Amino acid sequence: MSKLKQMTVFMYVVKLGSITKAAEQLDVSKSVVSQHLKQLESELAVTLLKRTTRKQSLTSAGEHFYQQCCTMHELAEQAWQDAQKLQLTPQGLIKITAPHALMDHLVLPALHEVFHVYPDVELELISHxxxxxxxxxxxxxxxxxxxxxxSNLKQKRIGDFRDVLCGSVETINNHQTDIAALKLADNTNTNTDAGKQVNSLAKIPYVANHWQEKSIHHRFSSKKSRSNKLSTPRFELNFKTHxxxxxxxxxxxxxxxxxxVGIIxxxxxxxHNNALAELLPEHQLDKVNVYALHAYQAAVPISVTMAxxxxxKRLG
Structure with missing residues (x-):
């Protein structure tokens, strides 16, 4: 690090023509500038600059070294500007992973909406x-x-959704008697009758996603009672994966x-509500929270924030 600092000091002394002007530009004392020059020439074992009280001139070695110092400084400035630009305009590779259920129907449309006007953004998407x-x-x-x-990741709740227990319109129509009986039992608080209908509905073949277990447990609440969560009647439907x-x-x-039947x-x-129907249209499953996680601890790239x-927004 000290070498780079010494090279920068030397460049400014040559560029501005004096130690005094270089000190003013770098906001340090003249003695600090002189010390850096002395250490630089001592470590290189080369005379770079011939100086008198009124004049300074580069040696041949100093001329070559000065050009390289200018190149180093330009590269450093460009790197600094490029890094800052990444915080102003989204660009470069963004690698995103999401569950299969969310990628095609939620994440992809959201990313297209925000990044289709930024051709320098590259997306790598992993459904997992x-x-x-x-x-x-x-x-x-x-x-x-x-x-x-x-604990080492930053995470933010970005919304929620509900799974819907559903099947084809024909499948649901075939069980309208049991559904109607459950509705009647629910309205009259006849727990015995409700239990019978729940058991009947649970005999419908269940189509499971690969992440679900052999035994499926779904807990429902009435949509009519959602304004008062404490008094919301609840019941469970238990299935075996078929x-x-x-x-x-x-x-x-x-x-x-x-x-x-199964959940989506x-x-x-x-x-798909033209082809599918809810098994229990007057009841609902609990909400499922969705989170966004990243490992950035300080300044988060603008592309990550925008994504x-x-x-x-799409989830909301």
Whole structure:
């Protein structure tokens, strides 16, 4: 570090023509400038500058060294400006990971909306339902469902969604009797009857996403009571996985074709509600929180900030 400082001091002395002017430019004393020059020539064992009380001139070695010092200074200034530019205009590579359910329907549209006018931005997207190591894999942003316990990461809640338990219109119509009976039991608080209908509905074949277990537990509350959470009646539907798909599109297709019932996020269900119907349209599952995580501790790149804000807006 001291070498670079000495080279900078030497460059300013030559460029400005005197130790006094260099000291003023660098906002240090003349003695400090003189000391740096002395140490520089001593360490190099070369005379760079011939000086008298009124005049200074470069030696041949000094002329060559001065040109290299100017090049070093220009590179340093350019590096500084380029780094600052990254905080003003998004550019470069952004590596983002998100669950399969969120990538195509949420993250991709948000990123296109915000970055399609910035051609210098490069996206590397990874659909992954697991928990990637952001530092080891060089990931800038991870979009995750549920809060992370990683203390070395910055995380921000950016919104929420609800899963919808649904199936094909034909599948749901085939169970309208049980659904109507459950609705009646719910309205009359007949717990025994409600329990019978819940057990009946739970016999419908269940189409599970690959991350779900063999035993499926869904807890519902009435949409009518959502304004008063303390008094919201709740019940559970417990299923056994009958079919399983390793991707969300496959799971969605199986639901549409009548293989059974399963859950998909509400923002995806809204796009397929002509082919799909809710099993329990007057009840709802709990909200699922979505978080954005990154490993930046100080200044966050503007591209990362813009991406997170765009995804949050889309989710909202």
């Amino acid at each position: 339902d697991g928990r990637s190591d952001l530092m080891q894999e060089g990931i800038d942003i991870a979009i995750r469902v549920g809060e992370s316990k990683m 079919h399983k798909a390793n991707t969300l599109p496959t799971c969605l297709s199986m639901l549409e074709q009548g293989f059974g 996020p509400d923002f995806i269900f809204a796009k 997170i804000e765009a995804i949050a």
